[in-house]
Amino acid sequence: MKPFLYKSCSMLLALLVLFSTVSFTIEKHYCGDVLVDVSVFSEVEKCGMEAMEILLKKGCCKDEVNVVKGQDELKVSTFDDLDFEQQQFITSFAYSYIDGFESLSKQIIPHKNYSPPNLVYDIQVLDQVFII
Numbered sequence: 001m002k003p004f005l006y007k008s009c010s011m012l013l014a015l016l017v018l019f020s021t022v023s024f025t026i027e028k029h030y031c032g033d034v035l036v037d038v039s040v041f042s043e044v045e046k047c048g049m050e051a052m053e054i055l056l057k058k059g060c061c062k063d064e065v066n067v068v069k070g071q072d073e074l075k076v077s078t079f080d081d082l083d084f085e086q087q088q089f090i091t092s093f094a095y096s097y098i099d100g101f102e103s104l105s106k107q108i109i110p111h112k113n114y115s116p117p118n119l120v121y122d123i124q125v126l127d128q129v130f131i132i
Helices: 002-021 050-056 084-099 121-129
Strands: 022-030 034-039 061-068
Touching: none
Parallel strands: none
Antiparallel strands: 022 034, 022 061
16 A cells, blocks of 8 residues: 555656646637637637638637746755755765665675585485385
8 A cells, every 4th residue: 555655646746747847828719709729739720711801901810829837947956055054964864874774794604615425325215215
C-alpha cells in the first residue's frame, strides 16, 4: 500500500508542475452571433465569409483568442543563496548521514581454498547400506 501511495503522490506532483508551467491558447471563431469553431492547439476554421467582408467592408465575423499563461519563472536556488545557518544545517546533516554508514569488515572464509578428498570408492554402494 505504501509504494502505491508514494508513486501516486509523486505522479500527482509531477503533473501539477507540468500543468502549471504549460501555456496554451483557445481560439474561437464567431460568424455573427453563432460560434462556428473552437480550437485549442491548431488554427480555427473560418466560415468563408472573410472574402465577402473584404468586398462589402462590413464585418460580421470575429475571432476571439483566450491565452492561458503558465508560470514563466521557476525559482532555482543554489547552495550559495541560502543563509549561513541553513548551509551549516545542510552540511552537518549530510555529513552525519553519510558518516552513519559503516563498511563491513572483510570476513575471512576458512574453507575457501579447501578441496574435498577424492572419492575412491562409494562405500554406501559397496556395503549396500542406504538411508531410507
